[in-house]
Amino acid sequence: MSQAFAGRRVLIVEDESLVAMLLETILEDMGCVAVGPAATVDEGMKMAADAEPIDAALLDVNVAGKQVFPIAEALKTRGVPFVFSTGYGESGLPDDWRGHPTLQKPFTEAAVRDALIKAMGLADV
Template identity: 40%
Template sequence: MQYRNILGGRRVLILEDDYLIVAELVESLQSMGADVIGPCATLEQARRHLQSGRPIDVAILDVNLSGRPVFPFADELRSRGIPYVFATAYDATMIPSAHRDIERFGKPYDVGRIARALLEPTAALA
């Protein structure tokens, strides 16, 4: 399947603290037409982007950023109506019940599958 420009300018916030993973993810998403915000390695960086007023269409969240869980930030996204997905090495049992309805992609993940999920914001937003 061809993924070129399928994201059509969607603004995608990325929270990931693994440089090698995030570099490939950013490159892949940009090649699919995404306007990548970040990437953010800390919750503080992500909150600054969220509070900047620049629109965010969707977000990709690692579950653990340098030992800090991302779930409070996910709650902020949800309260603002911003869809998100999890991209993590953690299995589903590590996701709190309040977030188990959110699509989770295990690492290593298929960026094309993530892109398709980002195109269906109602599926990523509960």
């Protein structure tokens, strides 16, 4: 467990329950507090707009057939860093969103950790 992640609240937006559970476990192993998971864009929007603090987010690009970009926009407005996850990697993102940290599915615990470090601007921990 890294002290840099201790207690950090990370929103999970993921419609595949097994992937969501894996992310929760990875985040908890890193010392984070998992927020959610949200399984729909509407649910994710509510969590992203909530007054609860969020330190970062992991966003599945395609959630129950809808694109996650409205949530990404809401988080960007709040200044919350986020990581996209997709089976297509960064090439599957629209041009406007390229350059954001992106996890390609299937991912490893190390890949999640590295993507969050990049998104959150943490020194390598």
